[in-house]
Amino acid sequence: MNLSKEQIEHIARLARLELSDEEFLKYGSQLSAVLDFIDQLKEVDIEGVEPTAQVTGLVNVWRKDAVVDCAETEREAALAEAPEIEERQVKVKRVLE
Amino acid sequence: MTFNTLTIKLAQEKLRAGEISSVDLTRACLDRIKAVNDKLNAALTVCEAEAIAEATRADERRVAGESGDLLGIPYFAKDNMMTKGVRTTASSKILENYIAPYDATIVARLREAGAVLLGKTNLDEFAHGSSTENSAYGTTRNPWDLARVPGGSSGGSAAAVAADMCLFALGTDTGGSIRCPAGFCGVVGLKPTYGRASRYGLIAMTSSTDVPGPLAKTVEDVAIVQRVISGKDRFDATTTDVAVPDYTADLDMNLNGLKIGLPEEYFTSGIEKGVRASIDQAIKKLAEMGAEMVKVSLPHTKYAVPVYYIITPSEVSSNLARHDGIRFGHSAKDGNHDITSVYTKSRGQGFGPEAKRRIMLGTYALSAGYYDAYYLRAQKVRTKIKEEMDKALENVDCLLTPVSPHIAFKIGEKAADPLAMYLEDIFVINASLAGLPAIAVPCGMSDSASGGTGPAGDGAGMMPVGMQLIGKRFDESMLFRIAHQYQSATNWYDKKPSL
Numbered sequence: 126m127n128l129s130k131e132q133i134e135h136i137a138r139l140a141r142l143e144l145s146d147e148e149f150l151k152y153g154s155q156l157s158a159v160l161d162f163i164d165q166l167k168e169v170d171i172e173g174v175e176p177t178a179q180v181t182g183l184v185n186v187w188r189k190d191a192v193v194d195c196a197e198t199e200r201e202a203a204l205a206e207a208p209e210i211e212e213r214q215v216k217v218k219r220v221l222e
Numbered sequence: 223m224t225f226n227t228l229t230i231k232l233a234q235e236k237l238r239a240g241e242i243s244s245v246d247l248t249r250a251c252l253d254r255i256k257a258v259n260d261k262l263n264a265a266l267t268v269c270e271a272e273a274i275a276e277a278t279r280a281d282e283r284r285v286a287g288e289s290g291d292l293l294g295i296p297y298f299a300k301d302n303m304m305t306k307g308v309r310t311t312a313s314s315k316i317l318e319n320y321i322a323p324y325d326a327t328i329v330a331r332l333r334e335a336g337a338v339l340l341g342k343t344n345l346d347e348f349a350h351g352s353s354t355e356n357s358a359y360g361t362t363r364n365p366w367d368l369a370r371v372p373g374g375s376s377g378g379s380a381a382a383v384a385a386d387m388c389l390f391a392l393g394t395d396t397g398g399s400i401r402c403p404a405g406f407c408g409v410v411g412l413k414p415t416y417g418r419a420s421r422y423g424l425i426a427m428t429s430s431t432d433v434p435g436p437l438a439k440t441v442e443d444v445a446i447v448q449r450v451i452s453g454k455d456r457f458d459a460t461t462t463d464v465a466v467p468d469y470t471a472d473l474d475m476n477l478n479g480l481k482i483g484l485p486e487e488y489f490t491s492g493i494e495k496g497v498r499a500s501i502d503q504a505i506k507k508l509a510e511m512g513a514e515m516v517k518v519s520l521p522h523t524k525y526a527v528p529v530y531y532i533i534t535p536s537e538v539s540s541n542l543a544r545h546d547g548i549r550f551g552h553s554a555k556d557g558n559h560d561i562t563s564v565y566t567k568s569r570g571q572g573f574g575p576e577a578k579r580r581i582m583l584g585t586y587a588l589s590a591g592y593y594d595a596y597y598l599r600a601q602k603v604r605t606k607i608k609e610e611m612d613k614a615l616e617n618v619d620c621l622l623t624p625v626s627p628h629i630a631f632k633i634g635e636k637a638a639d640p641l642a643m644y645l646e647d648i649f650v651i652n653a654s655l656a657g658l659p660a661i662a663v664p665c666g667m668s669d670s671a672s673g674g675t676g677p678a679g680d681g682a683g684m685m686p687v688g689m690q691l692i693g694k695r696f697d698e699s700m701l702f703r704i705a706h707q708y709q710s711a712t713n714w715y716d717k718k719p720s721l
Contacts, residue, residue: 133582140539140585141546141562142578143570152575155640156583162641163528163596169603176601177608179430179460180657181417186459202323206550215549218561 126160128153225250227386227718230295230443237284237294244284244294247389248277248338251296255340255387258721264362264372264381266301267309268341276338283336291446293336298382298391301342302349303434304423305329308339312425313357314347316545316552316572326423327458328392328434328451335450340388343378347574348542349394349427351375352402352646355637356576363633364407365719366685367670370630373403376437380407383437385721390438390447396428397530398625398650400435401662405625405688408664408717410444410705411437413650415696416657417462419448420455426541428534431654440715441663441706445469448698464696472699473706478512480704482691483618487523488649494628500666500687501624508622508708518614518621522607526651529607531644532587532600533655539584542577545569579640608656615658615694620701623649625662625688629670653692661701664714665689686714 128136133153137144144152195203209216225233225247236242252270259265273296280294299305302312304322306329311317325333333339346356354377355361362377364370365385372381376393380403383391393400395413404411412435419434426432436447452466484505489498509515547553547568554567573581587596614621626649636642653660667684693701709715 128586132586136582136586136589137566139589140581141543141565141569142573142581143563143566144578148575148578152579152582155579156586158641159531159579159583159644160586162644163532166525166528166532166599166603169522169525169599169606171599171602171606174602174605176598177430177604177655178601180608181460181462183417183460183462188456188459199323202321203549206320206323208547208553217548218558218564220561 126157126164128157128160224386226254228389229440230292230389230438230446231440233295233389234291238289244277244280244338245274247294248273248296248340251340251388254385258385258387261368261721262363262365262381262385263360264343264378264385264387265298265341266311266313266344266359266378269308269339273338273340280336280338288336290335292332292450294338295389296338296340297332298340298343298379298388299329300345300376300379300391300393302345302394302425303329303392305339305342308342310342311359312348313345313359314572314574314577315358316569318552320551324423327420327455329423331451343376343382343391345378346375346576348425348538348577349375349396349399350538350576350580352398352643353636354378354403355633356574358574361633364630365721366408367630370632370685371406373406373630375399377403379437380404380409380411383407383409383439384719386718390436390443392434393437394424394432394434395654396432397534397654398647400437401625401650401660401688401690402646404437404662406630406686408686408714409437409439410441410664411435411662412444412448412698412701413653413660414448414452414698415659417460418659418696418698419451419453420458420461422455422457428537429541430533430537431657441661441702441709442470442473445473445702467699469699469702472703475703476512477508477704477707480513481516481618482508482513482704483516483518483614483621485518485520485523485614485621485623487520488623492627493624494668496668497624497626497628497687500668501689504665504689504708505622507711508704511707511711513704516618518618520610520614520652522603522610523652525603526607526655527644527648529600529603529655530647530651532596533604535580535584536587536597537584538580539588542581545572576640604655607652611652611656611658611692620704621692623690623692625649625690629668629685629687649690658692658695659698659701660690660692661705662688662690663705663709666714667717
């Protein structure tokens with residue numbers, strides 16, 4: 126399985142990763158090798174087998190849909206991590222044109 | 223007396239008897255850290271002042287009448303766990319200056335119990351790896367041989383315990399990341415049942431297999447820690463109501479009448495001679511102690527690695543999407559003309575090669591047109607692997623396998639080939655996919671120079687060999703019992719690396 130440069134570029138775009146030309150080449154061949162290795166899963170008979178979504182067997186774990194306020198110090202600690210703040214809100218570039 | 227070499231059990235006896243204080247114990251660990259961390263690079267962050275303050279508080283709590291099992295005991299936390307006010311990097315550049323705003327639940331429980339946080343240990347970036355070489359802050363070295371890896375991804379935690387830098391450490395195990403380094407470094411490490419201990423506050427990797435767990439010098443010590451960190455957590459909906467027993471209660475029960483399954487697929491020709499000899503000797507010992515060995519077969523064992531390396535990257539690609547340079551972490555300053563380039567540049571600059579590989583693999587596997595062929599198929603094969611193991615465990619009390627087909631490899635040996643690195647997890651992934659508890663226990667030393675024809679006596683060039691016991695869901699007590707009995711009848715845990 127050989128991923129083309131276009132396919133790798135597409136994946137990088139979906140994953141929001143900017144890669145150098147060198148990275149494109151290197152990861153391209155490494156990913157292709159891993160996908161080749163994974164191909165052996167085709168040997169397994171999975172007719173009628175349910176996929177494992179989770180291994181706990183738990184169903185519908187509920188909590189109250191209620192607002193729990195943050196302490197001011199917690200709020201400050203969280204905001205302190207953001208690269209750009211304006212009036213105690215995280216500032217981002219325009220998302221809609 | 224070098225108090226940092228004590229076990230939790232012995233240290234607690236001395237603390238209760240007033241022979242030592244937690245400050246004494248903590249200072250001994252801090253001195254040891256100063257003496258060896260440059261060589262090992264096990265600890266990324268050391269909280270000296272905070273640790274002394276916590277130790278002082280623990281001593282005060284003792285004077286006030288408290289005497290819990292972990293009161294005043296110093297430990298390290300793997301750097302992919304939130305520790306409030308302390309730098310938490312996941313060994314990535316993308317979180318280089320990130321200060322955790324809250325405690326992970328397991329850290330909070332340890333704090334409540336009075337344990338003293340010494341700092342954070344090194345790991346493969348975002349826990350992606352089996353050697354700790356993927357850390358963005360340099361690899362950790364194996365205390366037994368500085369030219370070899372400590373295993374991964376909890377390599378820093380395992381090395382710290384093996385080198386007596388702490389009395390225990392927390393790790394996480396997603397596909398072997400506690401058991402592998404425990405095996406390579408000659409310490410005890412437990413991967414609990416999935417859902418036994420809370421994942422709240424862990425930097426998520428593979429949400430369907432991630433579990434936090436303890437590494438320590440003895441089985442009893444691991445059992446003591448596991449009791450404190452286990453239990454339902456309202457912040458983690460995948461934790462269960464199953465009662466947390468006193469994990470030290472069954473330790474002294476003998477092994478008469480117990481059945482141990484030996485899955486033939488784990489005893490292949492690819493195992494190094496020294497590892498095989500150590501495991502065979504351990505099997506013989508357990509049989510002498512009253513356990514009956516039963517041959518079992520788990521035919522889908524070989525599909526575990528390919529299944530895992532579809533599921534893991536897929537879940538990773540989702541979990542790492544939050545690192546986008548917006549609310550926290552590295553945010554690219556130059557060349558941003560729009561929001562998309564903030565994402566692509568921050569992530570492109572901040573993530574290491576293995577993280578990027580896994581994100582891309584996962585993105586591909588989950589993308590339109592490929593989901594059925596990859597992720598869905600892998601989850602179906604996973605069902606077969608899980609059912610096969612559950613079925614085998616109906617007839618035995620646990621399964622026994624090597625942790626790894628070989629001793630710790632040399633630094634750099636596998637770093638250039640991602641696939642070779644993935645195959646390191648060959649014996650440990652199955653238990654993760656099934657969500658079963660598994661413990662790694664030292665069971666011998668193998669001669670690295672002669673390519674593993676041990677086990678022979680002591681001496682330079684001898685590397686630890688780890689044995690794995692896989693148990694029934696929530697049956698950690700059985701694992702502790704068998705491992706503790708074995709440990710009491712042998713002396714592997716007495717051995718220390720000479721640093």
